[in-house]
Structures are given as C-alpha cells and as structure tokens.
Amino acid sequence: MNQREKRLLRLAADRAARRPALMGSVLSRYVSSQGMSYTALTAELGCSEAAIWRLAICLRPRSDRFAEDVALIASKLSVDEVALARIIRQVQAIEVMSGRGVAERGAMMAARSRRAEDKEKGPR
C-alpha cells in the first residue's frame, strides 16, 4: 500500500464514522462508549491499524447472516472474529438501549401523568 492509498483509506475510515451503514460508525461508537483509543481497539481486535481502516469501510453485517458475515470480515481482514462479533453486538445493544431508553422515559412520563390525573380526580 503506497502513501497516498494510506492517506485515502485513513480519510475514508475517518469519514465512515459518520455513515451508519458502515462499520466505521460501529467502531466509533464502541471506542467512544468504552472511553478507549483506536490503538487499544487494534489490540482488542488483534490487528494492524490499516486493518482497522479497511474494517471501518466495510458494510455492517446483515442481521440474517450475522455469523457468516462476521466470519467473512474477520477472515479477510485478519481480525479476531470473537472480539469483532462482541463489539458489533455490544454496539447494537447500545443502539437498542438508547432507543428503548427514550421509549421507556416516554412511558414513565405518561404513567406519572396518569397517576397525577387519578390523584386529582380522587378515589373512585
């Protein structure tokens, strides 16, 4: 890989963090949630920095072929398959939780509002 290709790949990986369809967004969310650096991420995935750039521009694994896609990515980019699957699952959980968190807060507010209304109306 020549210097320009490195610069381009690095830039693409960097910008991929803002593209939800790409793995870059998963990695960015993961390191952010863990308060870790990308250097630590390379250690966790047992790969080189260049492999992280390439991983960042991969599409996210398809939900109906999750294991198969993760295995493919891991094998092609020489990253730790188990760690990769765990990272993706963890980020998916964070995403679901943050979505659910909003819904739960909404439900609790509605419940509080109903209780307040019931109190105002007094015992039935």
Add this chain to the structure above:
Amino acid sequence: MAPNKENDPLPVLHRRLLDGDPLASEEVARLLLIPLAEETQRQYPRLDEQLINDAVVEALLDYLAQPSRADAGGGSGPRAYLRRAAWRNAANLYRSGKRRKSREELWIRDNVGSSVEDGSALGTLIQDEERGERDSQIADLRTLLPDSRDRAVLRLRLAGERRVKAFSEALGIAHLSAAEQRRIVKRTKDRIDKLIKRRRRHRK
C-alpha cells in the same frame, strides 16, 4: 481508469454491494480510491491533494451508502457515476476557491489603488457584494476549512463554547484520553487561527 469490460470486477462488486455483502464496500474502495483520485487530480490539477482526497472519499462513501443511486444515474454504471460525483465535488471546491481568489484580488486592488471615483460603480460593487455575501462567506469558509469538523470547531468558538468536551465531540475524538483530546483540540484551534490570520493578511 476503466479496465476492459470482461476483466472489470466492478459490476460484480456493485451487485454484491446491492446485496449488502459487508466486504464489497472495502473491495470497491481499494479498487477505486487511487484511480479515482488520480483521474480527479488530472481533471483539477490546481486543486491540492487534500481537497482531491476529500472530493473522492465523499463521492465513494455516498456511493457505498446508497449504491442503487448509481443505477438510477442514466445506466452508465458505478464507475462513471463515481467519476461524475468526485468531479462534481472537486468542481465545487475549485469554484469556491476561484471565487475567493477573485474577491481577494478585488479587495487588494481597492485597498492599494487610489480612491474609487466612480460612485455608481462602487454602489454596484457594494450591492453585488451584499447580494452574494452570504453565499460567498459560506463558500469562503468551505474553501478555507474544507473539513466539516474544522467548521464545526469554528462555529462552536464563535458561539462562545470553551469546553474541551464540546470540541472533542465535534472532532469525533471523544473516545481518546483527556490529555490527547486537549492536545488535538488546541492544535485544531491553532491551525484554524493561523489560516484565518493568513487570509486576513492576504486581504490587507
């Protein structure tokens, strides 16, 4: 850039991309980034490498996020679609750079030369300036700071933001250590200050 049709791996990669194959995007990137950058550089030889890279990477990521757009673009295929997108991005950067240059030349001429005697000409100039002011300022800012994160940092500073955390989030480095965040934020601010000062000096 285009190999002969029989050997071209892009149609197959494009199909895999449409199917959501996670490796297809990485393979497309490695196949096309360099040739696309070289072609765009030839097309816009006055643009520096950083702007060319920006134009190419944004075009590529747009395509990877929505590959079906390449099929809707008149059936010319993903390679032509990407080339057009990269050139369009580069052209926008080039045009905004040229606009900035001509405005700077105008200002330099006005400041160095004698007082403007033709009042109506001055009025027209001011009117034109005001009309195009907002567009020009946006274009200038984009040329001066082509990276959207730099522009976000500038916006935060203009809004009076002082917290490192806010700048780190804008720069996408919130995951780094506090010391590293402070260092990168300071370096970014210094670099932006330097660019703005340099531009002001050119205008004087």
